[in-house]
Amino acid sequence: MNKKDAYKVLTVGVIAAAALIIPISTFIKSANMPAKPFSETENRYLTVMPEFNSDNYFDKSFMNDFESWFSDRFILREEWINVKNNVDRLLGRTEIKDIFTVNGRMMEAWKGYDEKNLSANLSAMEVFAKNHPEQSVFFMLAPNAQEIYKDTLPAFCGAGDQKSFISKCYQTEGVHGIDIYNTLYSARNDYIYYRTDHHWTSAGAYAAYCEAGESMGYTPYGINHFNIEHASDSFRGTLYSKTLDNSITPDIIDFYIPINGNIKQTLTVDDGEEVKTYDSLYFREYLDKKDKYSAFLGLNVPILEIDTQLPEDVDKGSLLIFRDSYANSIIPFLTNHYSKITVLDLRYINMPLADLGVNVNQYGSVLFMYNVITFSADTNVKKLTFLDSKTDDN
Amino acid sequence: MVFSTPVFLYLFLPTVLILYYISPTKFKNVIILLSGLAFYSWGEPVYVVVMVLSTMIDYCAGLVMNKFEGKKVPRLICLIVSICMNIGLLGIFKYGPFILENINAIAGSEIFNVHDIYLFDLDFLPIDLLPIGISFFTFQSMSYTIDLYLGNVKVQKNPITFAAFVTLFPQIVAGPIVRYNDVAAELEDRSITLDLVYDGIIKFIIGLSKKVLIANSIGSLWTAVSAGDFGGLSVLDAWLGILAYTFQIYFDFSGYSDMAVGLGEIMGFHFPKNFDYPYMSKSISEFWRRWHITLGAWFRSYIYIPLGGNRKGLARTVFNLAVVWTITGIWHGASWNFVLWGALYGVLIILERLFLGKILQKLPAVIDCVYTMLLVILGWVLFSTPDLPSAGAYIAAMFGGTGILCDDAALYHLINYAVIFIVCIIGCTDIPKRAIEYLRGKAAYIINYGTAAAMLAMMLLCTSYLVDNSYNPFLYFNF
Incomplete structure (x- = not known):
């Protein structure tokens, strides 16, 4: 070989080596993985190797699944994705997978809402309120971090105006809107939203709980009433799962445990298949997993019921909550005032409420608790029109 | 695959x-x-x-x-x-x-x-x-x-x-x-030689990078702009969008050809070159001598020349060009947009042959380039929109038809894509190639070994983009 060609040999050799080491190490990695692996960081099950047959060959699902299988198990998968996101950032991209990263915080982009869908949801709530005149119907719509920290977002990013969205929603007749916007905004220097997750923190939920007391008619407990337990300091949430950006400090999860701790509390969970009872609102087993936010009331289920033994002078009776996952952080506070709270997740409910054993008229109050991003894209609140029967016999 | x-x-x-x-x-x-x-x-x-x-x-x-x-x-x-x-x-x-x-x-x-x-x-x-x-x-x-x-x-x-x-x-x-x-x-x-395999690997990795790093990155801007209603586009956003498409199709298509030529060399074949810096052309005729060269050559050898080419008088030449360009248009896809796109080029090439070419020769090169690119970009509107009404609406938006000169979306796109636009503009000229050749003359040793490192880095970077698998379209389903 000509000595002048040494650099060519080197180039060919290096590229060939990379092209062999990568697939071989991927197969070694794959062989050592469980049969149905779950990615904690990405919060999803990885694709399973498809079984070849003529059906999935001809409809190409074999090829598609095989390609996902290969890239899901790719050697150093998360590191590759990190490299990509960092290069994107260097190239001046401020938005990666609809997520803005500024001042050490990730925020989901909110680009607005579908007018028709929103009005269907709102009118379903209006009808619901009209059908239940005996009940006070409250509506708490939490702004998201990207609204409270809007001034830090890149210029012209087209972030929608959540404040006007909230006031528009609060015009719904018969529904009492609880304005927590200003409260959260003035607490913006506190740790009220997670940095790596789309939820608010317990501190954010506490601020909203204090603000809501006046409207809902309870006297909120001061901060001294609670022991704040730092349950985890290594929470990496849903936004992290999308960008895998390790440069953001992991989040802290706090539980606010009332100091008069001995109140008896039972949590009944109906996941649609079986009913289980717990004596705590906190599912500490999730603190060791990726999905740490589920430590609040557990996984999303159709129906939860929380019964709390409260002194009669404090007890405001029963409360029915329609919610998204933001509610999970505020409900523990509300249990200090309502001896019976039923929590419904309309995403998982497709039969009349009465058939689920929920009689709206038996409740003192009803609360719709959502955050703006979820509510603006929600397609389930409007189901109330046919899930909630008008008949108030019983 | x-x-x-x-x-x-x-x-x-x-x-x-x-x-x-x-x-x-x-x-x-x-x-x-x-x-x-x-x-x-x-x-x-x-x-x-x-x-x-x-x-x-x-x-x-x-x-x-x-x-x-x-x-x-x-x-x-x-x-x-x-x-x-x-x-x-x-x-x-x-x-x-x-x-x-x-x-x-x-x-x-x-x-x-x-x-x-x-x-x-x-x-x-x-x-x-x-x-x-x-x-x-x-x-x-x-x-x-x-x-x-x-x-x-x-x-x-x-x-x-x-x-x-x-x-x-x-x-x-x-x-x-x-x-x-x-x-x-x-x-x-x-024969499979070291020189051929080496050249092939370099062409393949450069092509892969053009596709994965550049075309996919700029392409997401076109996707964002074209997803909305063209009636609400500002002038700036419409131009940014179609410029993004202009770069996407070049880097995607020429990247794909580079990969093919490179793979051919790795396997011992010499395939013909398909792109030769088309966006540096000074006329439409020149553009088509530099863009998708093998397609033009095919039509030239098997349709234009058998029809008589330019040897049977001016009228027959014009007719032959019209036939070839209509077919070229429809080769790219079965819709009136492609027919019109081909016809547009046919008309321009006939005009250049009749008199426009002589005028262009007298004008400064900058004006020739602007003339060419302007028409090519307008052509891409026809190429990239689904039907004639939307092409019309898009061109209207480019020229102020919506009455909005500039909006937040356009400024946001401009800021977010400024760096990649600069990369695209430099990358579609022969400046990088000439720079490397110049440096090779000065310090061959550094360039030769630097190339090895650069190739590995580009290959790994492409891998990171492909593993993430967010946006990686295949543009030639119409062809």
Whole structure:
């Protein structure tokens, strides 16, 4: 070989080596993985190797699944994705997978809402309120971090105006809107939203709980009433799962445990298949997993019921909550005032409420608790029109 | 299968190349044939039959033509059979619905139920109508029978060698259009040298980077702009959007061709060059000598020149150009947008030949470049929008039809894509190439070893983009 060609040999050799080491190490990695692996960081099950047959060959699902299988198990998968996101950032991209990263915080982009869908949801709530005149119907719509920290977002990013969205929603007749916007905004220097997750923190939920007391008619407990337990300091949430950006400090999860701790509390969970009872609102087993936010009331289920033994002078009776996952952080506070709270997740409910054993008229109050991003894209609140029967016999 | 996927890069390609290199020379074409069938059927598990059929008919047509050596009529019949069969496949799979819909439109009634005729996607075969790359492999395969008829090539009696030509996976789905004549000798006898493999690897990695790093990055801007209602676009956003598409299609398509040429060299073939800095052209005629060169060459050799080219007077030249450019347009896809797009280029090239070319020569080069790019960009509007009304609406938005000069979306796009736009502008000129050649003259050692490091870095960077798998479109489904 000509000595002048040494650099060519080197180039060919290096590229060939990379092209062999990568697939071989991927197969070694794959062989050592469980049969149905779950990615904690990405919060999803990885694709399973498809079984070849003529059906999935001809409809190409074999090829598609095989390609996902290969890239899901790719050697150093998360590191590759990190490299990509960092290069994107260097190239001046401020938005990666609809997520803005500024001042050490990730925020989901909110680009607005579908007018028709929103009005269907709102009118379903209006009808619901009209059908239940005996009940006070409250509506708490939490702004998201990207609204409270809007001034830090890149210029012209087209972030929608959540404040006007909230006031528009609060015009719904018969529904009492609880304005927590200003409260959260003035607490913006506190740790009220997670940095790596789309939820608010317990501190954010506490601020909203204090603000809501006046409207809902309870006297909120001061901060001294609670022991704040730092349950985890290594929470990496849903936004992290999308960008895998390790440069953001992991989040802290706090539980606010009332100091008069001995109140008896039972949590009944109906996941649609079986009913289980717990004596705590906190599912500490999730603190060791990726999905740490589920430590609040557990996984999303159709129906939860929380019964709390409260002194009669404090007890405001029963409360029915329609919610998204933001509610999970505020409900523990509300249990200090309502001896019976039923929590419904309309995403998982497709039969009349009465058939689920929920009689709206038996409740003192009803609360719709959502955050703006979820509510603006929600397609389930409007189901109330046919899930909630008008008949108030019983 | 497409090149820019982890499965191709790290599973298919290493496996095929190992088998290819270790097998003895006489089995190398078998490896090409089998790998090509595997490659194509990965993306088209059903229509691989169409490709096999087309290959078999052209192979047989060649044999029969050879039998009747010296007899014009039987040879012509063989050629006509081959052309009719290939054009027929295109007609059925690519242009059928378009033709039937237009007959319906002209008749003003539903003569043909296009849905019943075409969307026979039986429950067990939910397939797209258009086989990927059909316009490439039919043209490639036809080049053999036409050249054989014209006496430019010798008959290929070995079915495996001929099938290896059609199924040669590097160029199967997105070109360049390799004519049989281009590779006839290498199909029989080729040598794989260090120089060739080295050049091939560099071309492949540069092509991959053009596709994955540049085209996909800028393409997401076009996706964002074109997703909305064109009636609400600001002037700035409309221009940014179509500029993004202009760069996306160049870096995507030329990147794909670079990858194909590079793979060819890695396997011992010399494929023709397909792109030569088209966005530096100073006229539309020049643009088409630099853009998708193998397509232009195909039409020139097999349509324009047989029609008489420019040797039969001005009127006939104009007619010939009109025919070629209408066909060029519709080759890119079955819709009126492509017909109009081709016709636009036909008219411009005729005008340049008549008088515009002489004027352009007298003007400063900058003005020539601006003239060319402006028309090319307007052409891409036709190319990239789904139908004529939306193309019209988009062009209106570019020229202020919506009454909005600039909005937040446009400024946001400008800020977010500024760096990648600069990369695109520099990258579509020959400046990087000239810079490297200049530096090689100064410090060859550093450039040579630097290239090795750069290639590895680019390959790994592309890998990181492909593993994330967020936005990686295949643009040539229409072709």
